[in-house]
Amino acid sequence: MKLLFAAAEAAPFIKTGGLADVIGALPRALKQAGADIRVVLPKYKGIPDAYKEKMTHKGETTVSLGWRGQYCGIEEYDDDGIPVYFIDNEFYFGRDGVYGYGDDGERFAFFNKAVLDILPEIGFKPDVIHCHDWHTGMIPLLLQDTYAHDPFYDNIETVYTIHNLLYQGVFPYAVFGELLSLDNRHFTDAGAEYYGNVNFMKAGIVYSGKVTTVSPTYAEEIRTSYYGYGLDGLLSSIGDKLTGIVNGIDTKSYNPNTDKTLRTRYKSSLAKKRENKTALQTELGLPVSAKTPMIGIVSRLVEPKGLDLVVRVLDELLYGEDVQVVVLGTGEPGYEDWFRQAAYRHPQQLSVQIRFSEALSRNIYAASDLFLMPSMFEPCGISQLLAMRYGSVPVVRETGGLNDTVHAFNEYTGAGNGFSFSSYNAHDMLNTIRRALAFYREEPTWKKIVQNGMSEDFSWSSSAKEYLNIYEQLKA
Incomplete structure (x- = not known):
């Protein structure tokens, strides 16, 4: 052919x-x-x-x-x-x-x-x-x-x-x-x-x-x-x-076991993965704690990526939960300014990087426990695939390729590789994040969810x- x-x-x-x-x-x-x-x-x-x-x-x-x-x-x-x-x-x-x-x-x-x-x-x-x-x-x-x-x-x-x-x-x-x-x-x-x-x-x-x-x-x-x-x-x-x-995705390039940008390379070990979390916390000036769940966002800062939902409830999430959030991306000035101001309000929980860095994006995939993609629409999406490849559990809205690749975890069957919500609604997203955080505190269950995602075949x-x-x- x-x-x-x-x-x-x-x-x-x-x-x-x-x-x-x-x-x-x-x-x-x-x-x-x-x-x-x-x-x-x-x-x-x-x-x-x-x-x-x-x-x-x-x-x-x-x-x-x-x-x-x-x-x-x-x-x-x-x-x-x-x-x-x-x-x-x-x-x-x-x-x-x-x-x-x-x-x-x-x-x-x-x-x-x-x-x-x-x-x-x-x-x-x-x-x-x-x-x-x-x-x-x-x-x-x-x-x-x-x-x-x-x-x-x-x-x-x-x-x-x-x-x-x-x-x-x-x-x-x-x-x-x-x-x-x-x-x-x-x-x-x-x-x-x-x-x-x-x-x-x-x-x-x-x-x-x-x-x-x-x-x-x-x-x-x-x-x-x-x-x-x-x-x-x-x-x-x-x-x-x-x-x-x-x-x-390019599974040869994006491989946590061989990725030279990572502080600690790993196959499936959560302990080794968390060494990347503590290294990133140190680099970004966040309190160092392997136990504190980290949510990653690597995105263009534009409306179709669902950032209105994040803006609506991020303060509520950070005031109410022991969680850290790391944001990487550039985009519309209004969103850039809002995230900068939010970082001033939550210096111990939020790091905002208004730039693009391929190496930092890979380290966020490796360091984060959860990866947030609440897109208004998403024809396919690559970030959720990369997140799962690196053992970060995606939280997504059920649209486009996110709906085809991220399947909500079922605690009764053990099936599923992430968490999802259907309505374009900020508190539906917040409740889904809280559900994910509840499972994060159950180590055997969390390990199962991570392994479900890492075992998916997203090669070309x-x-x-x-x-x-x-x-x-x-x-x-």
Whole structure:
């Protein structure tokens, strides 16, 4: 099976969010499963020189964009046996940022065409092009329109993955008609048109052979008006064309037994895990006590992460319980300021780190006993998987991938790997935390819950099998 992943970002080259982690990890699992997998990305200015210096120039072509012909360089990087192609155009990608420019519609219209134009140049005809998020949503339509009469592109299937439906890539008609020169028969309510504009994500959903998203629950949620952001009717109409597949994590990198950032490495020993807690307490200036339960929060400080719930009851929790809370993240100034002020009110119980540090995040996973994720919505979520990998028990709201991966502990059967609540309600969250703290005080029970989480298989290998099944369905 020959596969091409088209995406706007990928770890370790360039990253703004979870999409990059998926594009960095899933191809490795597919390669291990036997696929001939390649990846194509824009060559951004922000890619570190250490990677750019190892790229080789594979050629160049000209991409037609409206009445202009735009230069398209092709650079290749060998990422542990996976060829990664970079689309080089200084005008579009030689900028400090990745997204957020006034001409993003034109930039990614160019990228969508470039992905297809480079294929004859690199001598690779994929069986399936797997497109990710709005940035590549026009590729399935281009294959059925502009490239439909070129025999080279015959029988290339497409899969389109929604990583976050909130960001859809909506641009003026000129991007559709003037830059991409697409036939107006596709600019309809049943096609790529969206309230007089072109919607890249809608095009990906309509014209691809299969649509996936990053968890089964999110696949159901986005068919509703609350989570559908205007596309719920379309998503409801496509039936089983839409599938939810939970993301995995890099279990080699995230391994508490080998993680060099930790003070004490461990397999499953709670005693050794708690050595990381006392080390973090010392580092952050909290009272040192292995017995005091620690709750970790590693998150962007933004409303969809459920921080309104935390703001509402954190003082009540800290005044009423012998517990410590460690917060790591950046985001909206209002939340940043609130957490800073809360840390002044509770200097013995709360440490707030308004920054991002990969090493500190790993140490919070290792040190914390509980990990809080009360998200308003969460397409998949990675932090809860990492928390369980490190033996931190998640407390989550039952939404998206959190609902698919965290199962509430049942004290009668011993099943379950965490604690959950369904309503977006601060005191429901607080009561769930208190329930978890009650079990924390029962050492044998707590050890069972921790082991249930640490024994879960959240590697990419199981997800890769599900994706391969979808590719094979398209080629059958």
